[in-house]
Amino acid sequence: MTAERAFWSAYINTQDTVTQGRLTPKVVMFFCAAVLPGAAQTAPVTFNTALPVAAGEFLLREQFLYKSVSDDPSPLDRDIDVLGAVSVLGYGVTGDLTLFGALPFFNKNLDLTLPGNDRVSRDAIGFGDARLFARYTLLQRDMPGRSFRIAPFAGMELPTGDDEDKDSLGMLPRNFQSGSGSWDPFFGVVSSYQTLDYQIDVQAGYQINTREKGFEFGDALQLDASFQYRLWPRDLGTGVPGFLYGGLEINYLHQEMNQLADSNDRDSGGETWFLSPTVQYVTRRWVLEAVVQIPVRQDLNGMAVEEDFTVRAGFRITF
């Protein structure tokens, strides 16, 4: 099979499990769900925070997203749209220990050009892989009106999403399935410094993707930083006023190449930098938030498709 045929077949062949492009479920899941469950307090919009969830308190975070991926260097002219929702539930076991669960739902659409210039459309709709993890506050320094914390976290991504979805053209490509089919551990550490005026969060996370049915998504490293500043009210009165924050987040994502059998898929993996302006309105019981993630640098391997942008908006409530 020539390289070109293999490339085409990845999108139309029912059996071939080679993945092309970078929008793998792992990337979508890791970026949309793994680091997202920052359900606690005034968290960054795209990743977690070290701030606490009170013992016995629940937090629900719902985030809706739209992602456009269409910068395709290959003759396939792939155009991928993702509509999604990520639900995150957090529970404070103690003031230091919090358990999180996240379940994404994706509606993915892929348009591509086949040999002969036929344009086809493929869809994958369903729940993705759920994630369960725990976060523990290892270091806490509280001062009046400010707090510094460091909290490691670790968990597992479960194969709850469909990884054998088919359409009229046959089996969907591995990179387009809703789920990965594999059990994948992940871990990391997040640190937060919060004052009444601003908040800084940084996080490092790593996911070890395991082999399933002879296929393995590349491991993923993500580094994040966030700065949020209170825009309103400028002067704090008494009581608990709502805060309007403006912020800027930076995300770095590195993914290793995927592996089929024992060989690397040279059209997978790579590095992406995102710059993301954010806005949040925070009250005692709920938070509204929105972000636009702009890929400012993409260094992807082979014929990977580059992302255009992602928009997220959502809310958090505590009960």
Place this chain on the structure above:
Amino acid sequence: MSRIRFLCFCLALVVSNLWAQAQMPVYAIGVSGLSCPFCAYGIEKTLHRVDGVESVEVNLRDGVVLVTMAADAVLDEATARKAVKDAGFTLNSFSQIPAEPLP
């Protein structure tokens, strides 16, 4: 005559209510690390679990939480410290606010 009786009844009600409130001990708890509105709800929730707590009022700017107890209830520092710790924060001061004299 009935109007005067009604006014007397209302006055007695107001006075007894003020008297009852004056008997409800109020505590001021200084909390370190409290720096956003979302934090406030967690600390309200853990303090409301303490027996005898009638109301909790957070002042975010000053990092002070006012806890009003039932007339016959007492809040001790260890209990307040644990409630603050359960919310994920640190107690830095604890005092009972003297009851205001009735007008």
